Structures are given as structure tokens and as C-alpha cells.
Amino acid sequence: MAAQETAESSSTRTLRGASLLILLQVVSRAITFIANQLLLRFLTAQLLGVSAQLEVYYLSVIFFARESLRVAIQRQDSSDASSSKPPPSKGSSTKPENGTNKSAQAVVNLGYISLVLGIPLPIFFGWLYLNSLSSATLSSAPNLIISLYIYAIAAAVELISEPAFVVMQNRLQFGTRATAESVATFLRCLVTLGSAVWGANANRELGVLPFALGQLSHGIGLLAVYLWHGTRLAKKENFSLLPKRISGNPPPINRASQPTKNLAVESPQFILSYFYRPTLQLASSMMAQSVVKHLLTQGDTFLVSILSSPTAQGVYALANNYGGLLARLVFQPVEESSRSYFSRLLASESPTATTNQPTKQTSAAAQQAASALQSLFKAYSLLSLVITALLPPTAPLVLALVAGPRWSGSGAGACLAAYAWYIPLLAINGVAEAFVASVATEAEVHQQSAWMGVFSVVFGAAGFLFLRVWDMGAVGLVLANGINMACRIVWCGVFILRFFRRKGVMGLGLLDVLPNPVAFLAGVITSQALKMSVPVVDAEGPAAGNARKLIVELFKAAAVAVPFLMVVAVSEREFLYEGIQTLKGTRQIKSP
Incomplete structure (x- = not known):
């Protein structure tokens, strides 16, 4: 019941x-x-097409850096989220001696993997995109190269907010997400439209630069709101938004991300004492699917x-x-x-442990x-x-x-x-x-x-x-x-x-x-x-x-x-x- x-x-x-x-x-x-x-x-069909290509570049970096991790983290059971004192298991607490909320900390640590992936991915996809451009496209789209660099920075800025985002999502903090995306959307529209109007009034051909500046402001808005609310939640539930070592028993997980064998005997539950192994294994298994899904999307x-x-x-x-x-x-x-x-x-x-029936x-x-x-x-x-x-x-x-x-x-x-x-x-x-x-x-x-x-x-x-x-x-x-x-x-x-x-x-x-x-x-x-x-x-x-x-x-x-x-x-x-x-x-x- x-x-x-x-x-x-x-x-x-x-x-x-x-x-x-x-x-x-x-x-x-x-x-x-x-x-x-x-x-x-202020746009021609050609400039709108180039801006769509840059958006695909940006979405590709974001998608491959965090999508599979987000899905795996959502499938991690966080039943101890509402309690600062989870029940002990086999004589040991689910928190270490310093009182850290291990379930939340495990989620935060996993969020930093997205940030690490966000470093090589912009370089690799940027290289692919630049080599695919024709000379006609480069000549018809002013500021295309610098706009690509700004999109790469914007992707990195947004990924910095990922550790705070995943713990908020794990705790069903929908209000925080609503605030963050509202602020970010407003900033993007303001900066994009403002720079485009300024360029038109100043008779300057900005090309797709307004879109790049708008995307960068969007990432900054997300980062500011998530850091503010994430810091408050971290103080309340006793975890850190920075990566932190975890020892002892793992946070509870569900069947979908739990291996069939006892990993506590075969291998450590945490890789390098930071990353929860079952969730990371599920994320890695989903990576291939994410690649195909993104290519189709x-x-x-x-x-x-x-x-x-x-x-x-x-x-x-x-x-x-x-x-x-x-x-x-x-x-x-x-x-x-x-x-x-x-x-x-x-x-x-x-x-159940004794029967194969639900x-x-x-x-x-x-x-x-x-x-x-x-x-x-x-x-x-x-x-x-x-x-x-x-x-x-x-x-x-x-x-x-x-x-x-x-x-x-x-x-x-x-x-x-x-x-x-x-x-x-x-x-x-x-x-x-x-x-x-x-x-x-x-x-x-x-x-x-x-x-x-x-x-x-x-x-x-x-x-x-x-x-x-x-x-x-x-x-x-x-x-x-x-x-x-x-x-x-x-x-x-x-x-x-x-x-x-x-x-x-x-x-x-x-x-x-x-x-x-x-x-x-x-x-x-x-x-x-x-x-x-x-x-x-x-x-x-x-x-x-x-x-x-x-x-x-x-x-x-x-x-x-x-x-x-x-x-x-x-x-x-x-x-x-x-x-x-x-x-x-x-x-x-x-x-x-």
C-alpha cells in the first residue's frame, strides 16, 4: 500500500x-x-539555411555529451532523496562519515562526464563542419567562422550547468528548470534580435553572428540559474556541486541499470571512487543508440x-x-x-528473489x-x-x-x-x-x-x-x-x-x-x-x-x-x- x-x-x-x-x-x-x-x-533564405547548420552543430555537441547520461541517471532510483538519513544496510549507512548525501553526490559526479565530453566534441564536429563547407557558402555568410567558435563556447557553457541540472531533474525540481529556461530564452531572443537590429541600423553585414551571440547568452542564463538553485539545494541536502569522492554502499538503483551479478564482490561500485559503475555502464550501452538516434533526428x-x-x-x-x-x-x-x-x-x-513471477x-x-x-x-x-x-x-x-x-x-x-x-x-x-x-x-x-x-x-x-x-x-x-x-x-x-x-x-x-x-x-x-x-x-x-x-x-x-x-x-x-x-x-x- x-x-x-x-x-x-x-x-x-x-x-x-x-x-x-x-x-x-x-x-x-x-x-x-x-x-x-x-x-x-533581416534574413535571406540562404542565411537561414546556414544558421540551421550551425544549430545542428551545436545540438550534436550537446546531444552526444549528455543524452545517454541523462537517460541513465533518470533510471537511477533516488528514493532516499527526501530523507537525509536513509536506512542502514547490513550494518553500514548509505552515507559516509562526513554525512554527504551519496545518492545526490553520485548524480552530480556523473554530470561532470558530460562536461569532459564537451571539450573534444566541439573541436571534432567543428572540423567536420568546416571541411564540408563550400567556398560559395563561406563567401555568402559573413562571420561564419567566428560564429562557429562562439557556438562551441556556448555549448561548453551550457554543459557546465549539467551537474546542477541532473540533480535538479533527479529531485523533480521542475520549477527550477522552468525558471532557468525562461531566463535563458528571454536572453537569447533579446541578444539575437538586438544585435540583428543594430547591424541593420549600422549598415553592417553580421550574417549569422546574431544567432551565435544569442546562443551564448542562452547558455549563460541556464548556468546562472542552475548554479544559484543548485547551490541552495546542495546546502539543504548536504552534497557538493563539485565532484567528490564516494565510499561505502552505493545509492539505490533500479533493475534496469543494475548488473545481474554482484558487483560489490567482482568490482568496485564506484569507478575511481567518483562515478557509479552500474549507471555509467548503462549510459555507455546507450551511447551507440544515441548516435543512431541523433543521426535520424x-x-x-x-x-x-x-x-x-x-x-x-x-x-x-x-x-x-x-x-x-x-x-x-x-x-x-x-x-x-x-x-x-x-x-x-x-x-x-x-x-523476487525466490520466484520468477512478478x-x-x-x-x-x-x-x-x-x-x-x-x-x-x-x-x-x-x-x-x-x-x-x-x-x-x-x-x-x-x-x-x-x-x-x-x-x-x-x-x-x-x-x-x-x-x-x-x-x-x-x-x-x-x-x-x-x-x-x-x-x-x-x-x-x-x-x-x-x-x-x-x-x-x-x-x-x-x-x-x-x-x-x-x-x-x-x-x-x-x-x-x-x-x-x-x-x-x-x-x-x-x-x-x-x-x-x-x-x-x-x-x-x-x-x-x-x-x-x-x-x-x-x-x-x-x-x-x-x-x-x-x-x-x-x-x-x-x-x-x-x-x-x-x-x-x-x-x-x-x-x-x-x-x-x-x-x-x-x-x-x-x-x-x-x-x-x-x-x-x-x-x-x-x-x-
């Missing part, structure tokens, strides 16, 4: 944390969106940089920024929170996880129905209004319309892979990595056909991404069904997460009505440069959309009510 209450408490905290992160993303992305609209007035940019011009890259970057806005607002926070939630809920999913608590936890996962998929299916019904017909209108007539004839509208069909796949795959990362064993992680390698080959082949053979441009790139994402979803779906079948949880099926037939029919009718009523928008059209006409057309589209949203709300009222009750923490999780 106590374990179940603890799981429900963790569930409530995680759901509220996800809500807070979503609210944060809405506010921060709204600020970023406004700043980007102003920046578009950023593969669209890699492909478009090889198979198309910088101008085409800018067109795709614009459509990707707008199309991925919802993913960054909602899907990413939900994915991170669900990964933390499932890791904690299913941390005790190990067989305990009653394990069965209850598995049922609760299945119910939560099914609810997430159901919510995403409803959101996907709304997106695919409303966005494809109206995407060119929205883009012409917010980005200006310069972009109307660039093909970005058609690319954004195609991206609307990719968003549902992006959402479902995010939650599915978050669950897999929470419960998969090392062997299953390696198996997933192998399959993702196969999917990367499929993705590359599809991209070559769509971009080179059929010359479909950015739209073809969206289609190639969709094929890749569908393959990953199928693999995760099979894994999830097998996992719950092993736990004795049945009843998960495709029909349980699909929208109500009435809502689905309303979506089809609404989509066709919008296609017939919304005019074609291009650079030469009568509405391309007329904001008033564009707004009128969008209001007409909204008049069609409102009845559709009402039908969805009424037909799915029971599910929506249960979701609201869950967010309030008053609904009891039911078995599927």
Missing part, C-alpha cells in the same frame, strides 16, 4: 511537472516566435545539406521551425516527463503504466486528428501572414502543409521511445540500436529517391522522415505489447486509442471543406502581400473549424473529463 501511494504521489508530481513544462514552453516559444518573425525581415538537415542548396535549406528550415513548434511546445515536455514517470513507476519491475506491487505498477500510456496515445490521436484536419489547407495562409510575401513563393507553404501529416508521427514516436528508454534492458537497447540502423538506411534511400530522383525538394524530405518515423513506431509498438504481455497486462489495442468515429468523420468533412474554401496563396497571388485579406481568409477557416472542435469535444467528453481530473490529481488510475 505504501509503495502504491508513493507511486501515485510520484505520478501526480510528474503530471504537474509536465503541465508546468508545457506552460513554460508556450510562454518561451511565444517570445521566440515573435523574435523570429522580426528576424525574418537530425538526418533531415544532413540530407538537405548534401542534396540541396543553402537556399533550399533555408526554405526547409523555415517550414520545420513552424511545423515543429507544437512538438517543442507540448511533445518534448511530455516525452521527458513520461520518461521520468515510467522510470520511477516501473523501477521495481524485477522478479509481485502484486509489480502487477499494479504495470497496470498503472499501461493505463497512463494508453491515455497518452489517446490524447495524441485526438490532437493529431485536429492538426491533420485544419493545418494542411491553412498552412500557406498562416505562413504568408507571419513570414511575409518574400516566403510565399518559396515552397515553404507546401512544405509546412506536408509537415502537418508528419507531426502525429513525431508525437507518437516520442512517447513510445520514452517508454522503451524507461524499461528496456541493455540487451533490448542494443537490439533497438540495430533496428534503428536499419531504419536509417531506409531513411537515406527514401531521401535519395525523393530529393535526387524525383526532385521533390523539402516536401520529399518530410516524406522520407515520415517513413523513418513510421518504422520506429512499429518497432516500439511491438516492444510495448510484448512488455505488458510479460507483465500479465492485456487489453492494449489500436482501437482503444483511435478517435471516436463521429470525431473522425467530422475531421474528414472539415478538411475537405477547408480545401475547397481556402484560396491558393503564392508570391503573385492577390492576397500574398495583403495582410487584411489573409486575416479575413483565416477567419473564414476558423468559422469552419469551430463546429469541428465542438464535435470532437462532445464525442470525446468522457475521455477529456478524465484527463482533466488526472491533471488535478483526483482521478484514480484504472487498469486497461
Whole structure:
């Protein structure tokens, strides 16, 4: 009973944390969106394409330095976090004599590995990027080299905050993260926009330098907030934000990161008395998967940089920024929170010492996880129905209004319309892979990595056909991404069904997460009505440069959309009510 209450408490905290992160993303992305609209007035498609390449360089450094460690640390049980005096084990305390909180200190120490990796990675990726640039790109993008150096410094600055971040995330300190990202986002927008405006007024060609300065200010903002709050938490829970030796018993870990043999006999639990061996082993086993995952995630940019011009890259970057806005607002926070939630809920999913059957608590936890996962998929299916019904017909209108007539004839509208069909796949795959990362064993992680390698080959082949053979441009790139994402979803779906079948949880099926037939029919009718009523928008059209006409057309589209949203709300009222009750923490999780 106590374990179940603890799981429900963790569930409530995680759901509220996800809500807070979503609210944060809405506010921060709204600020970023406004700043980007102003920046578009100072940018060409070619400069936007180069800035997208620099962002991939930055994200690659950050991803490889910390992603696998973050996942492994989240799967480490921190049940002693709320207590300064954990129970003794076999006559020895889980704290050394100086009273250090060993669980928190182990997490902090692991965070410094990301900082160490952040030194060679910027040099290596910078060398690769510089050797891939053409002379035409170098001549058309002022300050490109110095901007690359600034991005490297920005990555190092952000990684300095990683030890404080991981211990905050381990302690479910969502408020601190919200503050840090809000401050960092505001600083980035202010510096980026301010430097761009200054350069325009001073008649100086800054190129992509404003983006680099903005990214550096973003890292400084994150570092300042995390150090401030991390220092206070360190004093409260008695650990150090600096690396510190650990001796004695290890912090508690879950089954997924614990070796099958007794490491206390075979080898020390801490490497060099600093780094907790089981978590580090799990992180190293996930590194190969992280490499493949990042190549697939950023593969669209890699492909478009090889198979198309910088101008085409800018067109795709614009459509990707707008199309991925919802993913960054909602899907990413939900994915991170669900990964933390499932890791904690299913941390005790190990067989008992005397039998190979799950305990009653394990069965209850598995049922609760299945119910939560099914609810997430159901919510995403409803959101996907709304997106695919409303966005494809109206995407060119929205883009012409917010980005200006310069972009109307660039093909970005058609690319954004195609991206609307990719968003549902992006959402479902995010939650599915978050669950897999929470419960998969090392062997299953390696198996997933192998399959993702196969999917990367499929993705590359599809991209070559769509971009080179059929010359479909950015739209073809969206289609190639969709094929890749569908393959990953199928693999995760099979894994999830097998996992719950092993736990004795049945009843998960495709029909349980699909929208109500009435809502689905309303979506089809609404989509066709919008296609017939919304005019074609291009650079030469009568509405391309007329904001008033564009707004009128969008209001007409909204008049069609409102009845559709009402039908969805009424037909799915029971599910929506249960979701609201869950967010309030008053609904009891039911078995599927």
C-alpha cells in the first residue's frame, strides 16, 4: 500500500511537472516566435539555411555529451532523496562519515562526464563542419567562422550547468528548470534580435553572428540559474556541486541499470571512487543508440545539406521551425516527463528473489503504466486528428501572414502543409521511445540500436529517391522522415505489447486509442471543406502581400473549424473529463 501511494504521489508530481513544462514552453516559444518573425525581415533564405547548420552543430555537441547520461541517471532510483538519513544496510549507512548525501553526490559526479565530453566534441564536429563547407557558402555568410567558435563556447557553457541540472531533474525540481529556461530564452531572443537590429541600423553585414551571440547568452542564463538553485539545494541536502569522492554502499538503483551479478564482490561500485559503475555502464550501452538516434533526428538537415542548396535549406528550415513548434511546445515536455514517470513507476519491475513471477506491487505498477500510456496515445490521436484536419489547407495562409510575401513563393507553404501529416508521427514516436528508454534492458537497447540502423538506411534511400530522383525538394524530405518515423513506431509498438504481455497486462489495442468515429468523420468533412474554401496563396497571388485579406481568409477557416472542435469535444467528453481530473490529481488510475 505504501509503495502504491508513493507511486501515485510520484505520478501526480510528474503530471504537474509536465503541465508546468508545457506552460513554460508556450510562454518561451511565444517570445521566440515573435523574435523570429522580426528576424525574418533581416534574413535571406540562404542565411537561414546556414544558421540551421550551425544549430545542428551545436545540438550534436550537446546531444552526444549528455543524452545517454541523462537517460541513465533518470533510471537511477533516488528514493532516499527526501530523507537525509536513509536506512542502514547490513550494518553500514548509505552515507559516509562526513554525512554527504551519496545518492545526490553520485548524480552530480556523473554530470561532470558530460562536461569532459564537451571539450573534444566541439573541436571534432567543428572540423567536420568546416571541411564540408563550400567556398560559395563561406563567401555568402559573413562571420561564419567566428560564429562557429562562439557556438562551441556556448555549448561548453551550457554543459557546465549539467551537474546542477541532473540533480535538479533527479529531485523533480521542475520549477527550477522552468525558471532557468525562461531566463535563458528571454536572453537569447533579446541578444539575437538586438544585435540583428543594430547591424541593420549600422549598415553592417553580421550574417549569422546574431544567432551565435544569442546562443551564448542562452547558455549563460541556464548556468546562472542552475548554479544559484543548485547551490541552495546542495546546502539543504548536504552534497557538493563539485565532484567528490564516494565510499561505502552505493545509492539505490533500479533493475534496469543494475548488473545481474554482484558487483560489490567482482568490482568496485564506484569507478575511481567518483562515478557509479552500474549507471555509467548503462549510459555507455546507450551511447551507440544515441548516435543512431541523433543521426535520424537530425538526418533531415544532413540530407538537405548534401542534396540541396543553402537556399533550399533555408526554405526547409523555415517550414520545420513552424511545423515543429507544437512538438517543442507540448511533445518534448511530455516525452521527458513520461520518461521520468515510467522510470520511477516501473523501477521495481524485477522478479523476487525466490520466484520468477512478478509481485502484486509489480502487477499494479504495470497496470498503472499501461493505463497512463494508453491515455497518452489517446490524447495524441485526438490532437493529431485536429492538426491533420485544419493545418494542411491553412498552412500557406498562416505562413504568408507571419513570414511575409518574400516566403510565399518559396515552397515553404507546401512544405509546412506536408509537415502537418508528419507531426502525429513525431508525437507518437516520442512517447513510445520514452517508454522503451524507461524499461528496456541493455540487451533490448542494443537490439533497438540495430533496428534503428536499419531504419536509417531506409531513411537515406527514401531521401535519395525523393530529393535526387524525383526532385521533390523539402516536401520529399518530410516524406522520407515520415517513413523513418513510421518504422520506429512499429518497432516500439511491438516492444510495448510484448512488455505488458510479460507483465500479465492485456487489453492494449489500436482501437482503444483511435478517435471516436463521429470525431473522425467530422475531421474528414472539415478538411475537405477547408480545401475547397481556402484560396491558393503564392508570391503573385492577390492576397500574398495583403495582410487584411489573409486575416479575413483565416477567419473564414476558423468559422469552419469551430463546429469541428465542438464535435470532437462532445464525442470525446468522457475521455477529456478524465484527463482533466488526472491533471488535478483526483482521478484514480484504472487498469486497461
